[in-house]
Amino acid sequence: MKVILVRDTALFKVNSADANRTLGLMKGLKSLNLEVESHFLGINPQQLDEATKAEFGTAHYYSAPFKFLAKLGFLNSYLFPFLYSGLFAKRLIKKSGQEPVIFWIQDSLLGFKVGKRLKKSSRKGLVFLEMSEFPDFHREHNLSFRVRLLKEWKLKEYLKHTIDILDGIALMTRTLVQNFKNPNNLPVLHLPMTVDIERFSQKVDSEKQEQYLAYIGLLGNHKDGIDVLLKAFKAISEEFPEVKLKIAGPRHEDSPKHEVLLQSLDLKDQVQFIGELDKTQIPSFLLKAKVLLLPRPASRQAQGGFPTKLGEYLATAKPVCATTVGEIPDYLSDGETVIFAEPGNAESFASAMRRALSNPEEAEKIGANGRKVAEKEFNASIQAEKLKNYFEQLLEKNKYD
Numbered sequence: 466m467k468v469i470l471v472r473d474t475a476l477f478k479v480n481s482a483d484a485n486r487t488l489g490l491m492k493g494l495k496s497l498n499l500e501v502e503s504h505f506l507g508i509n510p511q512q513l514d515e516a517t518k519a520e521f522g523t524a525h526y527y528s529a530p531f532k533f534l535a536k537l538g539f540l541n542s543y544l545f546p547f548l549y550s551g552l553f554a555k556r557l558i559k560k561s562g563q564e565p566v567i568f569w570i571q572d573s574l575l576g577f578k579v580g581k582r583l584k585k586s587s588r589k590g591l592v593f594l595e596m597s598e599f600p601d602f603h604r605e606h607n608l609s610f611r612v613r614l615l616k617e618w619k620l621k622e623y624l625k626h627t628i629d630i631l632d633g634i635a636l637m638t639r640t641l642v643q644n645f646k647n648p649n650n651l652p653v654l655h656l657p658m659t660v661d662i663e664r665f666s667q668k669v670d671s672e673k674q675e676q677y678l679a680y681i682g683l684l685g686n687h688k689d690g691i692d693v694l695l696k697a698f699k700a701i702s703e704e705f706p707e708v709k710l711k712i713a714g715p716r717h718e719d720s721p722k723h724e725v726l727l728q729s730l731d732l733k734d735q736v737q738f739i740g741e742l743d744k745t746q747i748p749s750f751l752l753k754a755k756v757l758l759l760p761r762p763a764s765r766q767a768q769g770g771f772p773t774k775l776g777e778y779l780a781t782a783k784p785v786c787a788t789t790v791g792e793i794p795d796y797l798s799d800g801e802t803v804i805f806a807e808p809g810n811a812e813s814f815a816s817a818m819r820r821a822l823s824n825p826e827e828a829e830k831i832g833a834n835g836r837k838v839a840e841k842e843f844n845a846s847i848q849a850e851k852l853k854n855y856f857e858q859l860l861e862k863n864k865y866d
Contacts, residue, residue, distance in 0.1 A: 466860060467500040467566045469557060473575040482597070482773035483572075485744070489661035493849020499856075502560070506553050506575070550575060554582035558590065565589045567633075567856050572596055574619045577627040584630035591632035591859050595656065596641065598770035600624070605765050606687055633859045635852070638792050641769050652862065654855045659848040660776030662840055669752040677709040678818065679754035681747065682774050684717035684738075688767075690760035690788070691723060693811050697760065699730045700815035705822050708735075713750060715741040751781045756821045756828065759787040763808040767791045779839035784828035786817040796842055800827075802834045 470491060495501050557568065557579070568590050570580040580592045600623050603616040629649065635656040636642050642655050678698070686692045691712070698710045710732075720738075727733055742750055751757060757778040761767050767790040775793065778785045779802075787793060788808040799805040804820050807813040821828045841847075 466856060467502065467561065467564055468494060468569060468856065469561060469566055470501070470503045470569045471553075471557065471576060471579055472503070472571050473506045473573060485661070485777070486597070486659045486773050487595075489659045489845030490849050490852060492661065493845045494853060496846065497849060497853050499853060504553075504557055504560070506549060547578070550578035550582055554579050554586060557583060558587050561587065561590060563589070565591070565860050567591050567593050567859065569593050569595070574615070574622060577619070577622045581626055581630050591863060592630055593633045593635070593856075593859070594627070594631055595635040595637075597637040597658075597773075598766055599641070599644070599768075602764075602766040602769065632863065633855065635855070638769060638771050639795075640792065644769070652855070652858065654852070656848060656852060656855075658771040658773055658776050658843050659845045660773065660780050660839060660843045661845045662780050665748050665752065665777060665780035667748060667752065669749070675709075675753050675755075676707050677711045677754055678756045678758055679711050679713070679751060680758045680760075681713040681742070681750065681777075682772075684712065684714045684720060684723065686719045686722070686762075687764065688761070690762045690809065691717075691719065692726060693762065693809060693814060694758060694760040695723065695726050695730060695732065695736065696811035697814035697818060698736065699732055700812065701819050701822070702732065702735055704819065706735075708755065708822065710736045711750075711754070712736065712738050713740065713742050713747075747777070748781075751777065751783065754783060756818060757781065757783050757785045758814075758818070759785065760806070760814050761788050761790050761808065763788075763790050767808075776839055776843040779835040779843070782832045782836035784821045784832040785835055786814065786821055788814070796838055797835070800831065802831060802838050804828075804831060 470487070491501055491503070561568075566587070566589060568580065568583050568587070570576040570583075570592060572594060576594075580594070583590055584592050600620050603613065603620075608616065628646075628651075631649075631651055633654070634645075634651055635654040636645060637656060637658055639655060642653055645653060647653065680689075680691075680694060682689055684691050694710075694712075702708075723738070727736055759772060759775055759778065761772060769791070771792055775785070775787060778787075784804060786804045786806060787797070789805050790808045793803075794805070797803040797805075804817045806817040821831075
């Protein structure tokens with residue numbers, strides 16, 4: 466059996482939930498002696514360093530004329546799937562050989578187009594998709610017209626075509642599994658959030674531990690509650706004047722609002738927006754922090770998904786303050802493995818941070834217990850073995866050996 470991962474960009478060069486989760490599973494499958502390949506469209510291999518390339522096993526790169534496409538602006542998002550999906554699929558089929566293969570497509574418009582072509586042309590290829598949130602979650606966001614148009618197009622492609630060509634699907638949460646419309650009786654795998662525990666096992670000199678609380682991820686208010694985080698930190702800033710708040714992540718459309726809020730809260734000297742970190746910098750950033758923060762508000766996205774960053778937080782053995790959204794309370798207990806707060810409530814989140822900072826010994830125990838949960842429930846090695854068994858069942862069901 467061969468597993469071919471199909472991606473349309475240099476996904477693993479950036480730090481994203483999809484990238485980190487997929488990479489952990491890929492490494493796990495490789496450790497189980499599966500033949501694994503990664504195929505990237507629109508990527509120049511010179512953009513990746515040798516260490517990064519090595520993580521992909523056998524990797525293939527297909528460049529696209531981005532200089533030409535860049536001039537088309539937003540039209541690039543529409544034209545790219547049509548211009549390259551057919552050619553890309555032909556190359557993938559040629560590379561797959563004669564043995565049974567699992568084509569692991571991306572949850573994207575291009576991924577759906579490529580998957581449809583693969584299903585039509587490949588005799589021994591099974592198409593597999595992994596999803597981590599409701600496909601229509603974008604409808605609760607205040608998006609621009611053109612972004613909403615693209616998201617709706619992707620949703621339509623998924624509902625009308627992609628479900629019909631899939632041979633298997635993995636869903637991150639039980640909520641997604643329960644709400645999955647399955648007209649073709651697909652075998653569905655519940656594959657919880659996955660984290661590469663080894664990435665966060667390095668030792669940090671306790672003498673060099675800095676006095677800061679940390680958040681990492683997207684900087685939106687609707688998805689991750691950055692506005693609530695800033696207000697909560699203001700409530701404890703005078704009690705713990707030596708402690709700073711460091712927020713890592715790419716600039717967001719809500720960033721101007723955060724700048725105004727920082728000004729009104731008079732927190733400019735205590736809060737640092739440090740920008741997006743390279744994935745090699747993330748473990749150190751988290752391990753040096755006193756407390757890790759996840760102020761996610763309640764939403765459809767939170768209900769169906771599960772934050773990958775939470776798995777990374779827990780893997781550090783640092784105390785974590787999080788909100789009781791989605792399925793997080795199914796895995797964690799307040800005061801034992803996490804310090805919980807009410808979603809969307811700045812006072813409640815401030816209280817959680819205060820508990821962590823005021824009781825360092827208790828917080829240390831909570832962090833250590835949280836690490837145990839990550840090792841048991843979200844370990845990439847365990848999830849990869851589950852995924853391997855699922856792939857074998859797919860091949861058996863389709864009479865491939």
